[in-house]
Amino acid sequence: MSFSIRLARSAEAAQLARLSRDLIEYDLPWRWSAERVLRCLKDRATNGIVAVAGGRILGFALMHYLDAEAHLLLLAVTPAQRRSGVGRALVTWLEDTARVAGVGTIRLEVRAGNEGARAFYRQLGYREGQLLPGYYEGREAALRLSRRLWSPATEAASQVKALLLNWRPST
Ligand SMILES: CC(C)(COP(=O)(O)OP(=O)(O)OC[C@H]1O[C@@H](n2cnc3c(N)ncnc32)[C@H](O)[C@@H]1OP(=O)(O)O)[C@@H](O)C(=O)NCCC(=O)NCCS
Known part of the structure; x- marks a missing residue:
């Protein structure tokens, strides 16, 4: 399937909020309102991206950058487009951007019962860490995940x- 990835536009905030409500926050109170998504899109420390084909949004992601780390806040692909590489392409875009920004680690939380997403992140090299009981409104546990993109030690070694x-003896 052919699609492209670009920065999300402010006018798309309401649509992304609805995708979050339906695909990520289902069965939980809706916290990612259009206003909150819009604030993130306008925040210079946050990247919002969409995967699009024929003018339709197939998936989106929001990532917040700190000094040495980034936090993947939201990621979703519409059900009909899953298992076509859209999720991987969104995360790869964000990881490439994070590397350029000097970010060493990406962190995120996922609903502990979301086996599909856990398998997805494992496949992309994310390590499962701490279990956070009741993280979602006291109702559901979250699992912390992270991926180290590079460290100063490995950078120095390379x-x-x-x-x-490249060393050549001087003649
Ligand atoms: C998780 C999610 C973003 C994955 O998006 P996707 O576009 O389907 O993922 P990709 O097609 O890029 O998958 C890459 C690889 O991850 C693994 N994978 C993805 N979804 C999987 C699933 N449901 N079960 C097992 N493995 C899965 C596979 O190895 C897959 O490669 P393959 O299809 O060649 O076997 C998507 O399922 C989704 O939007 N889920 C609902 C929202 C959500 O859970 N978001 C994440 C938490 S915020």
Whole structure:
């Protein structure tokens, strides 16, 4: 399936909020209102992106950047478009951007019972961490996940390796 990824527009905030309500926050109080999504889209420390095909939104993601870490706040793909690589493409776009911004780790929370999303994140190299009982309105547990994109130590090691590989004895 052919689709492209671009930054979300302010005019799309209400649509993204509805997608969050229906695909992520189902059976929970709706916390990601249109106003909250719009605030995030206008926030310079947050990236909102959409995957689109033929003018239709197939999926979206919101990520907040801190100094050395980023927090993936929302990610969803419409049911009919799942298992076509849209989710992976959205996360890869955000990871590439995070690397450029010098972010070393991406963190997120997922509903503990969301086996599909857990399998998805495992496949993308995310490690499951702490279980947070009652995280969602006291009703449901969350699981913390993270992926280390790079660390200063591995970065330094790869620079040393590159120096050694390029080293030539002076004549
Ligand atoms: C989780 C979600 C974003 C994945 O999006 P997607 O576009 O279907 O994912 P991809 O097609 O890129 O999947 C990449 C790989 O992840 C794994 N994967 C994805 N969904 C999976 C599932 N339901 N069960 C098992 N593995 C899964 C597979 O290995 C898949 O590769 P494959 O299809 O070649 O086997 C999507 O299912 C979704 O929107 N779920 C509802 C909202 C949600 O749970 N969001 C995450 C928490 S905020």
